[in-house]
């Protein structure tokens with residue numbers, strides 16, 4: 684009797700023993716999901732499903748990161764090889780070295796951002812909270828990026844509700860706002876207006892970056908915050924993008940229990956909105 688009653692436990696244990704990181708798609712047998720043992724098998728199978736999804740995401744990320752690191756490395760090598768093959772004047776060689784250094788810088792930035800994402804994602808970057816004025820933070824970011832906007836003859840207009848103070852990590856929030864504003868500058872046309880609006884929205888503190896760029900097509904809106912997801916890879920790379928800016932901004936905002944929303948009105952452009960609990 685006891686042996687028969689315990690047989691399903693033995694079968695579950697044997698199935699569990701066979702599962703490794705290469706066979707996370709396997710599930711434990713569950714002949715009767717309604718008894719206690721069946722409920723345990725359901726819980727364990729749900730856990731396996733979550734593990735499988737995490738492993739898949741990790742594999743995808745590793746593959747994407749390797750690919751992204753390989754692109755500047757390939758460019759570095761082919762530029763160097765071409766320069767070695769052909770006789771070149773000192774000016775031409777200087778130009779070659781310049782473009783090799785640019786690629787090296789890109790590799791460096793990419794590695795830095797990947798490390799930052801890994802550290803922040805694993806919770807090894809505790810928030811260093813301070814109380815500061817939102818208006819001061821936003822003005823500071825706009826002033827820093829003004830030079831990039833002016834290269835495209837774009838105007839940044841700030842509309843800031845005064846007297847809003849945040850108790851948050853100023854470094855991480857500054858980085859999040861910087862990434863959104865940098866994108867607005869990067870992807871909007873020359874001579875356009877970029878508006879930065881801060882205020883309160885439904886009890887949250889809000890920061891909006893509103894541009895007159897191409898907007899985000901419907902089919903990309905869900906995935907645009909995923910690591911390395913870009914609408915136009917070539918354009919992003921040519922403009923110095925890594926495909927990690929939005930993922931990083933989202934992570935930093937979520938560490939503050941906030942969220943980022945995206946609106947693309949029919950009239951055109953994108954609005955990225957950071958919402959933080961007060």
Ligand code: ADP
Pocket residue numbers: 862866867870871894896897898899907912913914915919920923924925926927928929930953
């Ligand atoms: P990247 O380094 O490529 O800019 P991001 O994660 O910051 O990476 O952005 C991902 C992609 O989202 C970009 O490659 C671009 O296609 C799109 N994108 C981001 N911001 C905007 C914007 N303001 N307007 C139009 N497209 C944008």
